[in-house]
Amino acid sequence: MTGWHAADDLVARYTDGSLPEPDAWSLEKHLESCGSCAARASRAARTGAAGPVLAQVRVAVLDSVPHPVRAPLAAPSPPTSPTPTAPRCARAAGRRLGRVVWAAGPALRGAWTGALLLVAVGALALAYGGGFAGARPLLLAVAPVVPVAGVALSYGRHADPLYELVAASPSGGLRLLLTRTAAVLAVSVPLLTAVGLLLPAAGPRLPQVPMAAAWLLPGLALTLATLALSGYTGCRTGSAVVGGGWLLALTAPVLASIGPGPTATGSGLTDRLAQQLSLYFTGASAQWGWAAGAALCALLVAARRTAYDRLETM
Structure with missing residues (x-):
């Protein structure tokens, strides 16, 4: 997450394809690390002119995937103490090193x-x-x-x-x-x-x-x-x-x-x-x-x- 967020008109121009290519590349780089702006761009794409087409593609993809057989419900397991996880900074450093x-x-x-x-x-x-x-x-x-x-x-x-x-x-x-x-x-x-x-x-x-x-x-x-x-x-x-x-x-x-x-x-x-x-x-x-x-x-x-x-x- 970064301290800067894209303006609504910038996101709208990006999703409808009217944003110049250098600006679009810069925004795409920002969307890689900003979940808030990525979610706004996704919503703008779904509500824009391409929304119906994206919905049809989504339905077609879901229909082509076989639905798994539901397993019988099991008795709820007793609550367990949360397992320790690696610190966020270590995971972020690992991702950066991997990139x-x-x-x-x-x-x-x-x-x-x-x-x-x-x-x-x-x-x-x-x-x-x-x-x-x-x-x-x-x-x-x-x-x-x-x-x-x-x-x-x-x-x-x-x-x-x-x-x-x-x-x-x-x-x-x-x-x-x-x-x-x-x-x-x-x-x-x-x-x-x-x-x-x-x-x-x-x-x-x-x-x-x-x-x-x-x-x-x-x-x-x-x-x-x-x-x-x-x-x-x-x-x-x-x-x-x-x-x-x-x-x-x-x-x-x-x-x-x-x-x-x-x-x-x-x-x-x-x-x-x-x-x-x-x-x-x-x-x-x-x-x-x-x-x-x-x-x-x-x-x-x-x-x-x-x-x-x-x-x-x-």
Whole structure:
């Protein structure tokens, strides 16, 4: 139950179909949690132009259901003391948690989860199984685009078998997209940061590699940039543009520096990658730049929040 209740004319326009679609979706979301307004909307529908049709449908449904055989009346049982029930707040919290888990479902399973585990286990295997000193630079290069890929693979008709219901639901759109993005970040951020801390430090002859948590602000900024671009192009296209742009900006200077000599070897490429990562990640100016970019993308997402209601059609 909420402290606000829909006006009578708003309910009447909703039941007769004259309420604009955004307002109807907003009212439907309110009716999910307000029993008083839901009862008023039901009464308005029954007394309106569709009332006779609804009554006929109700009679037809009841007639099609076989009536159970009445059991003989039993002697009244002695009164018993009421059994203790769970507190209302616990039940409400359980329902909210269930809705969140259901909404975040595609973000916690499927191909993205396997790719996340592959990145984490692969980095540890390269460092400790293969003795590869460049495991941490490679992890830091890939980590910012892992949540971006998670957003692309957890939202849309390709990821959700109930996308038609999601598209028509008032809980869809930006709210559901943010829920699944939060689920992606909640899984990927702790795991990749922990793996970065477990990787061995670079040797004394190698360039200094950014800290294991240096990718967090860049990863958040790239994720928000994906959400902002998705309002124009859809999730998969936005994720591909942002993720591909990041990998290009990171690898193009490294490949351009390849020349004859030791820089063409694997260790030379790892050194150049570490230097490029330090340029993007290390220092207050770089981190403040990522923070400003994240804030701008968040403002753009908020300003275009209605565009995400049509995201399932992109």
